[in-house]
Amino acid sequence: MNEQERKEQYSDEIDLYELLLVLKKRFKIIVAISFIGFLIGGLVAFLSPNIYQARAVLWVDSLIDPSLIERFKTIDNRTSFIIPLGQTKSPEVNNLSLSILNSLEFKKKVLDRLIKHYGEKEDMLSLTKSINKGKGDVVFKAEVDKKTGSINLISEQKDKKVAEDILRYAIDEFEKELEKTSQTYAEAISIQKEKVKNNKNFILSVIEKPISLESPVKPKRKLIIAVAGISALFSAIFLAFIAEWWSNVKKRRAE
Incomplete structure (x- = not known):
């Protein structure tokens, strides 16, 4: 395997370390979006009327x-x-x-x-x-x-x-x-x-x-908050990688 083929192979492989660097770099975005999602889930859960x-x-x-x-x-x-x-x-x-x-x-x-x-x-x-x-x-x-x-x-x-x-x-x-x-x-x-x-x-x-029943059956507040928080976290991570990809695209164009 020649040098060119090695470079192409390595370029196609996913570098876990680079992924962690992206998450670290976009940490604030991830935290902000996750918090917003968690907050929205909490508002929906506690503002929804009790159903018996x-x-x-x-x-x-x-x-x-x-x-x-x-x-x-x-x-x-x-x-x-x-x-x-x-x-x-x-x-x-x-x-x-x-x-x-x-x-x-x-x-x-x-x-x-x-x-x-x-x-x-x-x-x-x-x-x-x-x-x-x-x-x-x-x-x-x-x-x-x-x-x-x-x-x-x-x-x-x-x-x-x-x-x-x-x-x-x-x-x-x-x-x-x-x-x-x-x-x-x-x-x-x-x-x-x-x-x-x-x-x-x-x-x-x-x-x-x-x-x-004495206790309401809906809404299931803990479940709503948990689902909203997890969904927001995954969405935030996805957006972080999109933001990093777009940033790299703009750098290549500038060069």
């Missing part, structure tokens, strides 16, 4: 007897709606429950009751705008616990009381919807429709009443 979470746990059972379903099939072969089979908890019951709870129409009913109670305050108007945009989860969300099969209702709001009231109204409205659905199922299955009034094919059990 309220939770409730529900269990829905079906009492529709298989013999009634068989009778329905012999009368009408249509199965255009969900029929929960048997007297034990089935996935169909939870599917039906989630379809009701997570529908925008249902959440609008809950929000209407909330507005009647609290009036058209800023928070209520904000929730209304979100619902109109199709963002129903900002009011509350319903999900199935994969381990127990129960239905969890979760609402995250600035006010603990509002979060709890949302879930209370949701449970009340949900019970009404289940009664309507029970009547619909009973009328579809029964031959003598006059005998199915007040028929209750679904039973709603509130395993855990709406209750909010």
